[in-house]
Amino acid sequence: MSVKTLLIGLDGATFSVLDPLLEQGHMPFLKSFLAGGIRAGLRTIVPPLTPPAWTSLMTGRTPGQHGVFDFFRMESDGSRHIRFFNSNDVQCDTIWSLASNQGLRVTALNFPAMFPAPKISGHVVPGWVPWKQLRLACWPEGLLDRLKSIPGFNQRELAMDIKLEEKATEGCSDYEEYAPWIELHIRREQNWFAILRHLVKEDPSELTAILFDGVDKLQHLCWRFLRPEDDRPLETEQELRLRELCLEYFRKLDTLLEQLCDLAGPEATVLMASDHGFGPTYDVFHVNAWLEQRGYLAWSDAARSHDSQGALLGVGQVARHTWLMDWNRTKAFAATPTSNGIYILVNRDGNSPGIDPSEYHSFRERLKDELLSFRDAPGGAPVITGVWTRDEAFSGPHCETAPDLTLMLRDGGLVGILPSPRLISRRPIVGGAHRPVGVFAARGPNLRRGMDAGELSILDVAPTVLYSLGLPLPLEMQGRLPEEIFEGAAIKERPVLHAAEATVAGNGYHTVATQMTEEDEQIVMERLRELGYVE
Amino acid sequence: MKPSRKEIADYILRMIEDLSHDWDYSRAVTPDSLLFTELGLESLDVVVLGTTIQEHYQFQMPFAELLAEIGQREKRDLSIAELVDFVDRHLNANLREAAPVTELSQ
Numbered sequence: 233m234s235v236k237t238l239l240i241g242l243d244g245a246t247f248s249v250l251d252p253l254l255e256q257g258h259m260p261f262l263k264s265f266l267a268g269g270i271r272a273g274l275r276t277i278v279p280p281l282t283p284p285a286w287t288s289l290m291t292g293r294t295p296g297q298h299g300v301f302d303f304f305r306m307e308s309d310g311s312r313h314i315r316f317f318n319s320n321d322v323q324c325d326t327i328w329s330l331a332s333n334q335g336l337r338v339t340a341l342n343f344p345a346m347f348p349a350p351k352i353s354g355h356v357v358p359g360w361v362p363w364k365q366l367r368l369a370c371w372p373e374g375l376l377d378r379l380k381s382i383p384g385f386n387q388r389e390l391a392m393d394i395k396l397e398e399k400a401t402e403g404c405s406d407y408e409e410y411a412p413w414i415e416l417h418i419r420r421e422q423n424w425f426a427i428l429r430h431l432v433k434e435d436p437s438e439l440t441a442i443l444f445d446g447v448d449k450l451q452h453l454c455w456r457f458l459r460p461e462d463d464r465p466l467e468t469e470q471e472l473r474l475r476e477l478c479l480e481y482f483r484k485l486d487t488l489l490e491q492l493c494d495l496a497g498p499e500a501t502v503l504m505a506s507d508h509g510f511g512p513t514y515d516v517f518h519v520n521a522w523l524e525q526r527g528y529l530a531w532s533d534a535a536r537s538h539d540s541q542g543a544l545l546g547v548g549q550v551a552r553h554t555w556l557m558d559w560n561r562t563k564a565f566a567a568t569p570t571s572n573g574i575y576i577l578v579n580r581d582g583n584s585p586g587i588d589p590s591e592y593h594s595f596r597e598r599l600k601d602e603l604l605s606f607r608d609a610p611g612g613a614p615v616i617t618g619v620w621t622r623d624e625a626f627s628g629p630h631c632e633t634a635p636d637l638t639l640m641l642r643d644g645g646l647v648g649i650l651p652s653p654r655l656i657s658r659r660p661i662v663g664g665a666h667r668p669v670g671v672f673a674a675r676g677p678n679l680r681r682g683m684d685a686g687e688l689s690i691l692d693v694a695p696t697v698l699y700s701l702g703l704p705l706p707l708e709m710q711g712r713l714p715e716e717i718f719e720g721a722a723i724k725e726r727p728v729l730h731a732a733e734a735t736v737a738g739n740g741y742h743t744v745a746t747q748m749t750e751e752d753e754q755i756v757m758e759r760l761r762e763l764g765y766v767e
Numbered sequence: 768m769k770p771s772r773k774e775i776a777d778y779i780l781r782m783i784e785d786l787s788h789d790w791d792y793s794r795a796v797t798p799d800s801l802l803f804t805e806l807g808l809e810s811l812d813v814v815v816l817g818t819t820i821q822e823h824y825q826f827q828m829p830f831a832e833l834l835a836e837i838g839q840r841e842k843r844d845l846s847i848a849e850l851v852d853f854v855d856r857h858l859n860a861n862l863r864e865a866a867p868v869t870e871l872s873q
Contacts, residue, residue: 307829307830307831307832308827313829313831313832313835314831315830315831316811316814318818347815347818348818348822361815362812362815364786364789364790364807364808364812365786365812365815365816365819366789367786367789368782368786368815368816368819376789387789
């Protein structure tokens with residue numbers, strides 16, 4: 233058995249950062265990979281956020297279909313308590329389960345929304361799991377003990393440390409903290425690579441996937457050093473040293489990409505994708521402070537004495553901030569800084585706080601208009617450049633749990649959710665924030681060479697993975713196979729096949745058989761007739 | 768068959784004890800061990816523990832509410848015994864059998 237398809241995730245990768253690095257000679261392998269393969273922008277979903285975006289990549293569906301909108305979600309319908317997302321929130325099949333159900337082995341490392349791990353044939357080491365709990369998260373049971381035999385394996389540095397994650401978006405108060413943090417991410421990527429190399433050599437899988445999230449982390453925190461042209465020239469020796477360290481990260485990453493491709497072999501299809509793009513962010517919009525100012529939100533007495541410990545966004549205080557609010561006098565609130573989403577409280581049973589159900593649509597429209605009209609100074613530019621309603625952004629069977637409104641800020645940044653005397657804060661240093669268009673790169677048998685495919689959708693990656701494995705595409709998958717990236721004869725010789733999706737039961741990973749309705753069968757038969765496979 | 772409090776305690780204690788070997792934790796793990804100040808866990812660790820416990824018993828429990836409640840205590844910590852009590856209370860509420868597989872996805 234060998235690797236048939238290698239999927240490399242580069243969280244937050246963007247051509248505005250990569251292209252200069254390619255030109256300056258810092259990533260020679262990636263440069264040659266693109267020259268010999270496909271490059272394209274990859275448009276992500278709304279919001280351009282890691283959990284829903286990677287889930288859309290894995291499922292080929294939008295968030296309203298798969299049910300993941302944010303790092304966090306309300307604990308239950310009607311609850312005010314927030315919990316961290318997990319794989320049980322994914323309400324449709326993924327490329328992992330689809331491949332495994334069709335008899336293929338899968339190795340997936342460091343992807344979000346993979347804990348609890350799907351019980352697939354292969355190996356799973358989920359991302360976004362605290363290092364102390366990694367044993368519980370790995371699949372199959374006992375995998376962690378096998379990994380501990382790898383020279384240099386470091387469980388603590390491999391998995392997530394929430395305080396370090398917080399640093400990426402909140403920022404570091406001191407340049408002295410940056411260097412060890414960047415060096416940690418260089419080691420982390422090498423750690424993840426070592427695991428994959430071990431598993432490919434000892435126990436290979438047809439679908440092999442690894443995600444490097446240091447790209448996202450560095451770009452959040454170190455945008456100043458990666459793209460000084462978005463702020464001001466680097467001046468001090470320390471700033472120049474930090475830029476050099478950031479470049480070292482990307483150089484090392486390039487080496488790992490080359491080694492991964494060598495491991496997979498020349499016959500494998502290699503796909504690289506990011507979940508969203510990146511750009512500079514200068515401000516923080518304190519959305520809950522804005523809602524309070526307009527009478528839509530009230531803070532509790534506890535909020536007055538709450539010590540936010542200098543936090544700008546409140547990423548590390550998401551669960552706590554819910555008891556900072558006076559729920560009896562609140563009509564709208566932002567639950568998390570990561571989703572840029574606002575929830576509207578509706579008095580559904582007649583006895584709860586919130587607005588009357590009959591007023592929901594007019595209230596939502598008024599709130600949307602006020603947000604779009606908000607300027608930080610008289611005659612100034614709008615702070616919010618886009619507002620999507622839940623129906624617009626999250627259409628699908630699971631949209632009821634999504635935020636009622638989702639904001640796009642003028643610099644793509646995140647909102648602050650904590651009490652604040654100001655509505656807008658200027659970041660001490662320019663940071664990086666997510667943008668709608670990431671990267672896609674591909675190389676392998678039957679793929680065109682040296683092609684710029686313009687812009688694809690993140691929903692198209694899952695169909696591409698399945699096609700490269702020789703598997704049918706579920707009819708319900710919203711993404712398409714981008715046939716234009718394949719050599720003409722290849723698609724003719726092996727046309728795309730579709731199949732009805734397996735029924736999701738429980739966490740969706742225990743389905744065994746593909747069940748087709750009579751209607752599905754008719755659709756498939758018609759397609760087969762069109763292709764000349766049946767009379 | 769609903770698990771007894773002792774069975775729940777044995778399961779949770781064994782799980783945390785096994786995990787502690789990965790942390791090079793040298794002290795004994797007992798029902799009185801405190802998750803945050805002694806075992807050195809963070810909130811997200813408890814989230815993962817909670818998810819694992821829910822998966823094991825195939826039953827959803829309000830762990831986010833528990834964490835929020837801890838955050839409002841004067842002493843912001845939770846012993847393993849208190850965690851066992853929480854699980855026991857929710858599992859055996861309404862004197863029902865443990866829920867089937869599909870309940871977690873609803």
